[in-house]
Amino acid sequence: MNELCFTVLPTQSAVVKACYSLACYFLLVTIYACVNNPYSAMPAAMTLDGDTRSSLASYRMTAAFIATLILSQFMLPFVERMGQGNQANGFFFAALTFSVIAFPFYLFCFFNTKEVVNVPSEDFDFRKLMKVLSGNRPVWIMLITFVFWGFYEASVGVVKLYYFTYFVGNQSLFIFNAGLLYLGRVFGAFSLSKLVTKVNNKRTLPMISFLISGVLMIIMNFLPVHTQAGLIIYNIMTFITGIGGGLGLASMFGMVPDTTEYSQNKYHVRVAGFISSFINFAFKVGMALCTAVIGWVLGFLGYSANLTQTPTVLSAINICMNLVCGITLIAGGILMAFYDLDKNKFSQMVDELGSSDVDSVGSAK
Numbered sequence: 001m002n003e004l005c006f007t008v009l010p011t012q013s014a015v016v017k018a019c020y021s022l023a024c025y026f027l028l029v030t031i032y033a034c035v036n037n038p039y040s041a042m043p044a045a046m047t048l049d050g051d052t053r054s055s056l057a058s059y060r061m062t063a064a065f066i067a068t069l070i071l072s073q074f075m076l077p078f079v080e081r082m083g084q085g086n087q088a089n090g091f092f093f094a095a096l097t098f099s100v101i102a103f104p105f106y107l108f109c110f111f112n113t114k115e116v117v118n119v120p121s122e123d124f125d126f127r128k129l130m131k132v133l134s135g136n137r138p139v140w141i142m143l144i145t146f147v148f149w150g151f152y153e154a155s156v157g158v159v160k161l162y163y164f165t166y167f168v169g170n171q172s173l174f175i176f177n178a179g180l181l182y183l184g185r186v187f188g189a190f191s192l193s194k195l196v197t198k199v200n201n202k203r204t205l206p207m208i209s210f211l212i213s214g215v216l217m218i219i220m221n222f223l224p225v226h227t228q229a230g231l232i233i234y235n236i237m238t239f240i241t242g243i244g245g246g247l248g249l250a251s252m253f254g255m256v257p258d259t260t261e262y263s264q265n266k267y268h269v270r271v272a273g274f275i276s277s278f279i280n281f282a283f284k285v286g287m288a289l290c291t292a293v294i295g296w297v298l299g300f301l302g303y304s305a306n307l308t309q310t311p312t313v314l315s316a317i318n319i320c321m322n323l324v325c326g327i328t329l330i331a332g333g334i335l336m337a338f339y340d341l342d343k344n345k346f347s348q349m350v351d352e353l354g355s356s357d358v359d360s361v362g363s364a365k
Contacts, residue, residue: 054254150286184242
C-alpha cells in the first residue's frame with residue numbers, strides 16, 4: 001500500500017491524480033490504524049504494573065524516534081541518489097526500500113509479543129462504549145492533550161522545511177536541525193524508563209517537559225536565526241525541546257493503559273482497545289486541524305511555492321514553527337496538572353478489581 005502512495009500515474013489529469021492520491025492515502029492510514037491501535041492498546045494486556053507499562057512505552061518510542069532520526073538524515077539524500085534528478089522515481093524507490101526494511105520488524109513484533117493479562121471476551125455496542133467516556137476525567141485529559149500534541153507535531157512536521165527554506169534562507173540546515181530534534185527525542189523517550197520510578201504521579205514528567213519545551217519554543221520565535229550565534233542557540237534549544245517532546249510523548253503513551261483499569265473500576269467494562277483507538281483518533285484530529293489551518297493561513301496571506309515570500313508570509317511561517325508550537329505545548333502541560341490518577345490510586349483500583357475481573361500473570365505494585 002505504501003508503494004501505491006508513491007506511484008505516479010501516467011496521466012496529465014490533475015483530478016485523476018488527486019482522486020488516486022486521496023484513495024491510496026485513505027487506505028494506507030486505515031490499514032495503519034488496524035496495526036497501530038491494537039499495538040498502542042497492547043501494554044494494558046501485557047502487565048498490570050504501571051511503571052512497567054511506562055518502560056514499554058519508553059522502549060517503543062525510543063525505537064520509533066531512532067527510526068525517524070535515520071529517515072530525517074538519509075531520506076532526502078537517498079531520494080536524490082535513487083531518482084537521479086527524477087523526484088517521483090526517487091521517492092518511489094525510497095518508499096520501496098524502507099518498506100522492505102520495515103517488514104521483518106512487523107513480523108518480529110507480531111510473533112514475539114505475549115499478552116499476560118487475560119480478560120474474558122465481551123461484545124459491546126457503540127452506545128455502551130461511549131458511556132465509558134462520560135465523566136471519565138483521565139481519559140478526557142489524555143484525549144485533549146493528545147489533540148494538542150497532534151497539533152504541535154503536525155506544525156513541526158509541516159512547517160520546519162518551509163522555515164529553513166524561506167525564513168532562515170538555507171534549506172540545507174533543515175536536515176541538521178531535524179536530526180537534533182529527533183536525537184533529543186531518542187534521549188527523552190529512553191530516559192522515561194528510569195525517571196518514571198522517581199515520581200508518584202506519571203503526569204509530572206510530561207507536565208514539566210511540555211512546559212519547559214513550550215517556553216523555549218516561544219523564546220525561539222524571537223531568536224535572530226539569521227546570525228551565526230542566533231542559529232547556534234536555536235539548534236541547542238531544538239535539541240532540548242526534542243528531549244522534552246520525547247519524554248512527554250513516551251510518558252503519555254505509558255499513561256494511556258492505566259486508564260483501562262480506571263474505566264473498568266468505574267464502569268465495570270474493560271475497553272483498552274476502545275480507549276486507545278479514541279485517543280489515537282484525537283491525536284490524528286489535532287494533526288489534521290493543524291495541517292488544514294496552516295495551509296489556509298499561508299494561502300490566505302499569499303504564500304507561493306518556490307518564490308520569494310512576502311514579509312507577512314515569512315512572519316507567519318516563523319510564528320507557526322515556534323510561537324504556535326510553544327503555546328500548544330504549554331496548554332498541554334497545564335492540562336496535565338489536572339490528571340489525578342497517581343500510582344497509589346491506580347494500585348488501589350487494581351486491588352479492588354482483584355482476580356474476579358482481571359486474571360493477571362503480571363504483578364501490580
